[in-house]
Amino acid sequence: MEAVELCLSNGTAENADNCSIVLELTENDPLFDKKKKLLLDKGFGVKLQIYLKSSSSLDSISNTLERMLQIGRIIHLDEVELYFGEHDTQLGFYSTRNELEALNSMLLLVNNSLSGQTYKLVNVLQDLQEAVIDKIHKMGNKYKVEMKIDKTYIGDKEKILVQWGENNGVRTKLEIACKFSRFRTGWAGLLGSLKCVEGAGRGTIAMEDLKVGDIALEIPVSIIISEDIVYKCDLYNILQKIDGMSSESMLLLWSMKEKHNCDSKFKNYFETLPKEFNTGLSFGVDAIMALEGTLLLEEIMQAKEHLRNQYDEFFPALCNDYPDIFPAEFYTWEQFLWACELWYSNSMKVMFADGKLRTCLIPIAGFLNHSNILSDCGKPELYPHIVHYGKVDSVTNSLKFPLSRPCSAGEQCCLSYGNFSTSHLITFYGFSPQGDNPYDVIPIDIDVGQDDCIEDCPMSNWSTHMVQGTWRSNNHNIFHYGLPTPLLDYLRRVRNPLQQEKDLSQANLEIELEVLEDLQSTFSAMMESLGDSDFVDGENTSWDVKLAMESKDLQRKIISSILTSCSAGCKLVESELSRFVS
Numbered sequence: 402m403e404a405v406e407l408c409l410s411n412g413t414a415e416n417a418d419n420c421s422i423v424l425e426l427t428e429n430d431p432l433f434d435k436k437k438k439l440l441l442d443k444g445f446g447v448k449l450q451i452y453l454k455s456s457s458s459l460d461s462i463s464n465t466l467e468r469m470l471q472i473g474r475i476i477h478l479d480e481v482e483l484y485f486g487e488h489d490t491q492l493g494f495y496s497t498r499n500e501l502e503a504l505n506s507m508l509l510l511v512n513n514s515l516s517g518q519t520y521k522l523v524n525v526l527q528d529l530q531e532a533v534i535d536k537i538h539k540m541g542n543k544y545k546v547e548m549k550i551d552k553t554y555i556g557d558k559e560k561i562l563v564q565w566g567e568n569n570g571v572r573t574k575l576e577i578a579c580k581f582s583r584f585r586t587g588w589a590g591l592l593g594s595l596k597c598v599e600g601a602g603r604g605t606i607a608m609e610d611l612k613v614g615d616i617a618l619e620i621p622v623s624i625i626i627s628e629d630i631v632y633k634c635d636l637y638n639i640l641q642k643i644d645g646m647s648s649e650s651m652l653l654l655w656s657m658k659e660k661h662n663c664d665s666k667f668k669n670y671f672e673t674l675p676k677e678f679n680t681g682l683s684f685g686v687d688a689i690m691a692l693e694g695t696l697l698l699e700e701i702m703q704a705k706e707h708l709r710n711q712y713d714e715f716f717p718a719l720c721n722d723y724p725d726i727f728p729a730e731f732y733t734w735e736q737f738l739w740a741c742e743l744w745y746s747n748s749m750k751v752m753f754a755d756g757k758l759r760t761c762l763i764p765i766a767g768f769l770n771h772s773n774i775l776s777d778c779g780k781p782e783l784y785p786h787i788v789h790y791g792k793v794d795s796v797t798n799s800l801k802f803p804l805s806r807p808c809s810a811g812e813q814c815c816l817s818y819g820n821f822s823t824s825h826l827i828t829f830y831g832f833s834p835q836g837d838n839p840y841d842v843i844p845i846d847i848d849v850g851q852d853d854c855i856e857d858c859p860m861s862n863w864s865t866h867m868v869q870g871t872w873r874s875n876n877h878n879i880f881h882y883g884l885p886t887p888l889l890d891y892l893r894r895v896r897n898p899l900q901q902e903k904d905l906s907q908a909n910l911e912i913e914l915e916v917l918e919d920l921q922s923t924f925s926a927m928m929e930s931l932g933d934s935d936f937v938d939g940e941n942t943s944w945d946v947k948l949a950m951e952s953k954d955l956q957r958k959i960i961s962s963i964l965t966s967c968s969a970g971c972k973l974v975e976s977e978l979s980r981f982v983s
């Protein structure tokens with residue numbers, strides 16, 4: 402899971418009747434040039450100082466917020482959103498994830514500006530704060546999810562862990578549910594749509610109505626499992642002498658032994674962990690065979706090879722040299738894989754008070770599931786309740802999980818593990834999100850040399866190119882075809898480096914045809930390598946083969962959409978070209 406960092410900075414009070422808030426795109430943003438270009442195109446700079454007067458009316462506050470939001474959205478775009486570059490012109494935003502992050506950054510800026518202001522300015526800032534929260538609420542009404550939980554399913558081990566946590570200073574407004582189903586209300590509810598979540602295992606449910614800013618969960622640093630724990634144990638003296646031994650590897654080896662330790666401080670935590678994680682790293686032979694030709698197969702094989710090399714580096718040497726400290730029965734390849742799956746699927750990156758980022762296991766917080774919601778139009782969305790987490794509060798020496806959007810009593814409270822593709826989620830977390838995931842992209846292997854870069858045009862300079870299902874695009878017109886502009890522009894430039902205007906000249910149209918035919922042949926070959934569609938017999942198919950086939954079908958669906966768009970595009974271009982012939 403990834404921590405989210407803010408890249409906006411806030412300003413200071415100007416005088417008793419004015420204050421300003423500064424929004425800034427920081428230069429260490431890896432997408433700085435591209436975002437800067439977009440900001441300039443929209444008439445903004447990379448730094449914008451917004452002035453608020455104590456006499457500001459509600460209308461002017463609302464306009465100010467809209468302006469701040471336009472900048473905030475661009476600052477919070479991720480690589481995929483920036484590459485595919487389209488935003489929903491009807492709704493006026495890019496994605497629920499982006500909107501939620503932009504709104505919450507605004508809220509943080511306003512909250513920070515509130516301290517130390519004069520009475521009059523506090524009123525204006527509070528109006529702005531309310532306007533932001535109102536926008537967050539309005540977004541949420543469309544996606545209201547209700548959870549049906551059967552409390553008899555709450556397990557004893559989970560109850561004991563929560564009790565242990567509370568005795569050690571954990572504060573929680575969430576309870577653990579072991580089995581639940583959910584159905585959507587709101588527009589979708591009116592349509593009578595019923596959605597069950599299957600296979601998400603345990604999750605966290607709000608015990609009361611939680612507002613934006615409420616702390617859903619607070620974990621003291623003393624019960625967070627981080628590298629500091631290893632430094633205090635008997636393994637450390639040996640591990641520290643091994644060249645290239647990272648703190649992550651030490652933690653893996655520590656957890657393989659600690660789970661057998663009856664006197665462990667974390668015994669209650671280990672008791673709640675599954676015996677098997679069922680991620681892509683545990684796929685059996687049938688599932689691997691079913692994956693032939695897929696990106697998921699590549700991802701799983703690469704990850705497994707890396708882990709196998711790591712295992713072979715340490716074992717059996719450590720068991721042979723120090724059998725008392727590394728008993729062979731605790732350090733089998735299967736146990737190593739279990740520990741890797743634990744750390745991949747349950748760890749979070751945490752910034753500690755000393756400014757160091759450490760990968761940690763966090764008891765109780767480990768029950769938080771990844772947000773995955775279907776919007777009213779059936780589009781799956783990343784819409785987490787908790788966005789900004791992962792930084793230790795140095796005053797309380799605890800990790801807090803504040804709400805970025807409301808969560809009603811009885812609703813599942815989720816965070817985001819990151820903007821991951823389905824193949825990544827299957828490989829490292831063992832699940833495939835519902836419906837169509839915006840991060841399901843197929844990278845295109847083009848060797849983009851330095852000479853190909855256009856210095857003044859950051860939006861055209863991408864070191865990697867990719868495609869996604871063309872059903873996600875709103876623009877299937879000539880010169881677009883539902884395909885990403887950076888890719889099309891790159892392929893056009895390869896054919897004619899001097900092309901400037903996208904007009905309907907014969908030379909341009911001929912290039913369009915070549916580009917589309919080129920893409921068609923690349924993707925036809927990719928489709929062929931996937932073979933025919935497989936039949937899934939729901940009841941008799943194992944979990945891994947089911948996931949493998951789902952993932953293969955998804956890849957087929959994306960490729961098929963590209964082929965359909967290329968062929969529709971060719972027809973459009975040919976029809977324009979026929980004017981020249983006649």
Ligand SMILES: C[S@@+](CC[C@H](N)C(=O)[O-])C[C@H]1O[C@@H](n2cnc3c(N)ncnc32)[C@H](O)[C@@H]1O
Pocket residue numbers: 599600601602603604746747767768769770771772773829830831832833834
């Ligand atoms: C950090 S744990 C969350 C708690 C977990 N559900 C449990 O029972 O221990 C991560 C695991 O939860 C499951 N999970 C999380 N979010 C999910 C989702 N949106 N859909 C399906 N499974 C999910 C996956 O198995 C994932 O590896």
